[in-house]
Amino acid sequence: MSFRRKLLLLFALTVAVSVAAVAWLVSAMTRRAFQLTNDQRTAALVTQFQRQFAQQGDEIARRVELIAGSEPISRMAAAVERSPGDLGGYFDMTRSLAEGYRLDFLEFVDSKGTIISSAQWPAKFGYPESAFANFSAWANQPAFLKHEELQDSAALGLFAVRTARVGEHPLYVIGGRRLDKSFLSALDLPADIRALLYQNRGDHFSPEWVIDPTANSTIVRLPEKLAPLIDAVRQENREMSVVVHWTGNKADDELFHAFPLRGADKDRAVLAILLVANSRRGWVELERRIRDSAMLVGGGGILLAVILGSWAAARVTRPVEQLAMAAQDVAGGNWNARVEVSGHDEVAQLADSFNRMTAELLTQKERLVQAERVAAWRELARRLAHELKNPLFPLQLTVENLLRARQSGPQQFEEIFNESSTTLLAEISNLKTIVSRFSEFSKMPQPQMESVQINDLVRGVAQLFQAQFEAPGRPAIQCKLELANGIEPIAADPQLLHRALSNLVLNAMDAMPQGGALTLRTLRRYDKVAIEIADTGSGLTREECERIFTPYYTSKQHGTGLGLAIVQSVVSDHGGTISVSSEPGRGTTFVIELLMGKEKLQTIAAKDSPAKVSASGGLG
């Protein structure tokens, strides 16, 4: 990854993280603030609802009071006083009064607790009103909750009891409103607040007791979802709040506040549970808006940051890139690479330093080349002297032996002469060999590239040495070929490569005087082909490994030290690399890596084709 990209990425990451962090922080804080406001609002609404509820109760009490004080009731009370047994004429009086005063429940009960008239259950006249043990205790109390038994069901109502008294016997007026849909609908509530009621009957939650005035709304609200809240309130007998998720859409969620409504009887049983639902739609939508805004701002910021960052990165990295390219050039051997210096900042100083460094390096290199050349010449001279000294010493001894032999008899001389001339010839030949070898090294030709099947080449080399591996009189060497399939031809000089490989095989054979295993292996590595020559010989020390490719370095007793130098030269001329790995006593492995050189192959193919045509033409 380029420095510019890294820098860009860094910029973008930094900006994104910062924006996200800020957005989250702002969102969280806003949410918290809104939550707080919402809670306060809900609390206010719930209070308002409770006030409404209480007002309804007061209103009911007021209406019952009005009925108790009305003229017909006074007359009725007088009739009760006068003839308590004859009250049949009043049995349906409650119905019209209940309608007139908009009450759902209205009963007139005489002083003995017998119903004179009942609007909610007209047929119940003459039966005792069993809900109250002591009517006078209830009279003038504020409105209270009570379950009212009806013809075929029971209903929950908000009741008030008042007394109409003309003489000695009071007449009780019990009025109330049913806590039903219409009651709840009549409550003056804000738009997103709704009130539900659960009539607490039976031991378990049952959806049929949920009174929901908004049940026909478009959102499907299954009352069963209220069951956990209601059950919890029933169990714990206290106010509770919970968010109810009606649908997958969070906007449909509602925050429910559940209040147990207790009866006014002795045990104050929970008769109903009032559920005030506060829609979270507004809040959720606000939250969504904030989140969307945050994402929009964050995204825009990040995009801007990327654009600006890329511009800034380009500005910052251009000199560095130039430096890097120059350095690459230098690394590639172009010691003349230079960087343009502009400005006076650190990068400019770096560029300047680079320029000076390359200049210095160039100078140093030239000096080094000079020194190496001198050293090479010295080494060559030393080698040459050494090589030449070795045959020269027998020559000197032979010649001195001849000289002494002339003093002896002719026969002896003859004998010695013949012997000495043989030795002299041999040594001279040896000298010639040494000289030719040096000559050969100096005359290493430029490789002539052609398409070469590496596997075929390796196989040829193995075949060439097959007889020597198994030659009698010496321990056998087992040669193993491990050739990778499907290696495409590469551009190479088969003669030079063959020579290089042969050198390496010879070295290996030298390294295994006691015999062993030689493994020739070819491998495909990406765009390269690798040839491994591994022996199981004595191995090399680390120092030997480092110096092994130096010309004229040899570990052998009779080596010129040019073999591996030639190998490296060949490999190098092919644009490949050679490496060695070895461990003393375990053997040595040479690895030659060569480029596939597809372009070169194409060039070769292009060159070959016309030649072949002309050749064939010539023959023809």
Next chain:
Amino acid sequence: MRRFVWLWLAISSLVGAQCALSETRPQYGGTLHVSLHAAPGSLDPASATDSFELRNLTSLLFETMVETDDAGRLRPGLSSSWQSGSNQRRWQFRLRRGIKFHDGTLLTAEGAAAALRAANPAWRVLSEADQVIIELDAPNATFPAELALRRHAIVKRNSDGSLAGTGPFHISDWQPGKKLSLAAEESYWRGRPFVDAIEIELGKNTHDQQLAFELGRAQLIDVPAEQVHRDAMAGYHAISSQPIELLALVFTREAQSPEEKALREALALSIERSSIRNVLLQGTGQPTASILPNWMNGYGFVFPTDANLSAARHAREQVRATPAWTISYDAGDGLSRLIAERVTLNARDAELNLQPTSNSSADVRLARIPLTSDARSALVEVARAADLPMPKIASDSADDLYTAESAMLSSRRLIPLFHLPVNYACAATVKACQVSSSGAWNLQNVWLGPPKP
């Protein structure tokens, strides 16, 4: 002197005839406006539903061969005389001459026979000169009384669906269930009615009726039983028949076991008729445990009407399992609903499980069964209405009636509760406004006096 005379006149008028009105002699003319609660969809007397409203409405249009008076005695109607063969299977009715249908055609024996045939396909009705001959499958001594029933009125059913009768009025406009306009039949054989026309608004609720009455838009309204005393107190001129309508609990099926009979007995014993009468009926009507009212049979008091809760519980305890009965009532009848609810409450006191419903398919229904003034016909009609076996009544002696009635009640299909009168309220301007003891209103005799000064 003159001043003294006037003073005396004034005082004596106050003392003597405070309510004296100006008219006693019937006057012809005018339109009588009637508002009724009932909303019949058909005026055909043969239609299935029977009610006093329908009887009274159709009586203005159609007449029967034989009529019954308030004492249940047979009187000649369209037929002047009748006789039967010795086996009482063949009955001959001699038709009055010169009676015309409203469309001007003469009522002939064949016309009457055709009308009877159409309404009673089971009968074999023949005509011979001025006689209508009816041959029955079985002897029937009370056949003329049956012929006096409203559903056997002589109706000429025209091909266009219109009906023509021989009654005192003919139809001038008929909007089923809404309005009926009648015009006096000039050539009515018993004399033209006094009023020229009757406009009858149908299907009105009590409140609307009373309002119309107060405002003078209706001069005659029907008054539900529970309103009679209140209306009387409010100054209405209410007229009532004898208690002639039977309000009873009718079980839809025969009791399947002695246990079920015991439970029905318990239900009958649990009902507190007196409080229902005093309160729900506002003192109107007669509590009854007999099918026929006491005024009609003379022995109705023998059947005890008082609730006996301990006996009811005792009967109830004879049975281990209690079925949950449903009791149905006419949803449009507020009184029936209240009574059904009260009966339910009473039943609960006897630990019976009764549930009121307006659904018609109930175990018990609270039925209003209109009776006729003839006791035997009335019993037959009740049996028909309650789906009981036809009673066998040897004669119209009290003893035989009692035997038949006891047999009908012993099946426990029927628990009589009340006999209710038929009630109307007439405006002061409506003269001769009377309802017979059998609930007939006889509007042909009504005439309109001048409005109050």
Next chain:
Amino acid sequence: MRSAVYNSAIPKVINPAAGMASGVRLLTFFLFVLALPLCVHAADWNAPEQQLAHKIVAITGPGAIAVTIDNRSTLGQREVEIVSNGLRAALEATGIRSATPEQAVATVAISLSENPRAYVWVAEIHQGSAAPVVVMISAVRPEGTTLAHDSVPLMLRKTAVWSQQDRILDVLALDDAPTPAHIAVLSAENISLYRMQNAKWTLEESLAIVHARPWPRDLRGRLFSAKDHLLDAYLPGMICHATASAPLALNCRESDDPWPLAPISLTSSAPPSFGTSSAAQSAVMSTSAFFASSRNFFTGALAPSVGKFSTVAKFFSSAAISREKYVLWLFASVDGQVHLVDGVTDQAARLNWGSDIASVKTGCGAGWQVLATSSDTQNGDQVRAFEFPDRDPVPVSAAMDFPGEITALWTESKGDTAIAVVQNRESGEYEAVRLAVACNQ
């Protein structure tokens, strides 16, 4: 008018005693009224008593039985006593001994009840804890009986003459006796002649009225005695003459001839008791009026005219008061007003009278009284006598109550009494009574 009455007293036997004007006579009449039903029925109860006793003993067998008798019918107290005694006697005759409930083997609760057609006597027999046994008998009750209401004998007196189920249009006394013994009764379909024989009315003859057209509702008609034949009957659109000699026959013809407004005796020679007579009187008194043939009123056309008035407003009835120089006619017109016509002026007054008026000429007061009906919605109609010192009526009697609506009020032929026909609300029967003004009080 008033509401129908349930279980009302069922009317009893007619009282033919009539025409007694004095207090003594009245007392006699009341005693007769009370005694008659007892006499009539005393013998009749025997059979049903026996019948019920036998039915009871068939259940209980002879022995000690506690009997209670309860009256649920309209029988009077004395009748109940008679029946009770009869029943006990009948029971004893069957071997039943009366005992207290503690000693008795059975208790029998007898209820004397009734239905519209019969007396129903019911015995509920309780023996031990068994369910009570009910036995009953019915005793047919007489039809068409009626009981006249008491009159208040202040100045108006009424005497029952005749009653029947069918509508009475008019009653004509065919003799001059204060208590008529020979009467003709005009009904819609016939004229019936009755004669009092042995304190009972006996039907002499019933002459059918043959008419082709249907009668109008609220049919009205009049009977007048005639000089040369028995009587004339005036009906809407029809006049009938009854021959005087036997065999009696009724000749009816369709006719719209006017009806005499006053009886013949008033129009011809005045009776001696009037004292004076004048040509003017008799001329005016002979006035007739045309009756609408299909309605219930006079058309208003007079023949001859009253002074300059040949027509007056349509009216239901008329009355005439003779003055010295003229006759004051009163017409109860259809519109509810009373028109006072003296030949020169026609003065309409709203007197709150009913539509039936009639004049009677008596020896007391101003000599002439007008009887006028009025209606009481709660009870029956009333009749009161008025005099006209000038043009304003002065009531001269207390209002007399009638047990129903008065359907006819006509001056009788002698002119000193009037016949009123009332339909009894309870029995539904029509009762004809003679109204007289008692001026000797």
